[in-house]
Amino acid sequence: MHTVAARAGVSIASASRVLNGVGGSPETVRRVREAAAAVGYVPNAIARSLQSQRTGLIAFAVEDIGNPVYVAMMRAIEAVVAESGHQLLVHATGGQVASETALLRRLAHRYVDGMIISPIRITAAHVAALTTTPVPVVVIGQLADDVPVDNVRTDSRSGIALAVDHLVAAGRTRIAFLNGPLDTVPGVARDAGFRAALERHGMPVDLIEVGDFQYAPGRAAAERLLSRAEPDAIVCANDLIAVGALHALLVAGKRVPEDVALVGMDDTELAQMSYPQISSVSLGSEERGRRAARLLLERIADGALPPRREHVAPSLVIRATSGGVQ
């Protein structure tokens, strides 16, 4: 900038104004532009940030960037924030509470303009960090009603009910459930949803296996299930588990869906990339990502907004594994 101004024979202030398109006589504009082009001037993002008090960065923090459901969210978020000139910073937390709260506290350094976080566990430490951070945060996931933080949620409890109702309507009577850890927010919600749905249909709740929200644990859980019972339908707490269960079923010689029907959750591209294609409860991942991004941008623009809650309703996508036509 200094060089450009000197070369153009004007002050640094004038050069700055021209380069930002505010003010400047035609002659000044011409000379500054020429000088800038000649020396290949390009503004320094950091200095500009220091002055403007914004970095142009949005952080997205998730447990596992390999899970297709987060990839879908990330894409949706990226599309929204890119429109407003922001770039996306991705944090992989590994689901560690310490790692997530550390991230939230680090926000005070103001290295980003805002953060979208989707924790699978929400502890008191989370809430404390969330309510004291000086930088806007939007949480994707269930947040207690009294926490004054923008929040986009879905109802996986009723999502599980959609799956169960669908299977019951198809005549299935021994419906099993493969869940993730019960010390996670989605884990407890889905467990409660499954139990409530089965009880509503007057069915015994005895076919539950708990593993992790991953492929291999899902497959192992299905193997445990098949070794002790003969379900005619399996609901899975996410698509990774469902793919694992599908393979366990096929290895065990079961026909899907004739012998055992299967429904996953999250409706990721994995469900469509399996064979047979897996029915799945959509929790609107893209939509939640999109909404979260919009909420965040709004709050960055106006910090005085009241805390908002947005809700995305689940829906069932029926495919081959639950009686749809192949």
Next chain:
Amino acid sequence: MHTVAARAGVSIASASRVLNGVGGSPETVRRVREAAAAVGYVPNAIARSLQSQRTGLIAFAVEDIGNPVYVAMMRAIEAVVAESGHQLLVHATGGQVASETALLRRLAHRYVDGMIISPIRITAAHVAALTTTPVPVVVIGQLADDVPVDNVRTDSRSGIALAVDHLVAAGRTRIAFLNGPLDTVPGVARDAGFRAALERHGMPVDLIEVGDFQYAPGRAAAERLLSRAEPDAIVCANDLIAVGALHALLVAGKRVPEDVALVGMDDTELAQMSYPQISSVSLGSEERGRRAARLLLERIADGALPPRREHVAPSLVIRATSGGVQ
């Protein structure tokens, strides 16, 4: 900082020194620490960056963050750069040349300390941008020998040869190839590798279909292939195509591997998450990511280093779809 210094009754300089752990009498240290804790002082990352001339950010630019091969790279990169206190900025370029060169030019703004980019097309515009950028860049992929930029590469040409040799040894005689676009670097390399391998075995090269490096195009390409020929083996240019081909084969009533053997490429988790599990040529994605990250950190530390080329050799992982035991 100003507040902390005032509260501690020392100068800003002393406060800064104490907070950075350099110098300070025991008494000064105590008072500054106390004051900092009292006002909840936390350093401003931007101001610190302006002074230190580094952002602590590393960018990783890829075509599609949903492709498991890039997810694997990203994880490996993240692990390495995190050790040195860097954070990862992820760019999705969509494979657009304009988008990638724009990204490279934007590096001049110095919003990151360095970039790892894995373009599937490398044009003259790329080379021009790469050689003029003032910020360290490492390219994952084939770069011309005379381009003075750090580069981590593999040899997918010989990777394809591994797959073909394996299938020939297993007695397959009508080997097909499902490739991605021929205007991409991996596309041409894999095409050349397939042709060379088949010719080396004295086999006719007539079973090639070109689609895109995605699931649906892969499946469509396999359907086109099956409608016009009866291959007894299929080599796929990546795992997404392979999964699509597997499904096309199963829909067509083919037994895999009895009727048709299948080998993918990239050895992503997708290959293990399919049923039957897909044999795949590993191109060492994690290893390439790790090496690229190390090269970048070294160059950031010492810009005078000569340009380096690192090579990761491909290897074949045999699974169920190519005659391995189920």
Next chain:
DNA sequence: TTGTATGCGTTATCAC
């Protein structure tokens, strides 16, 4: 319109 001067929040340099 233009230039001067100041501030953004830190760190580094230099006398003391």
Next chain:
DNA sequence: GTGATAACGCATACAA
């Protein structure tokens, strides 16, 4: 060891 002061690169009140 400490404090005043000058950077870092830019944007902007204010006065001219």
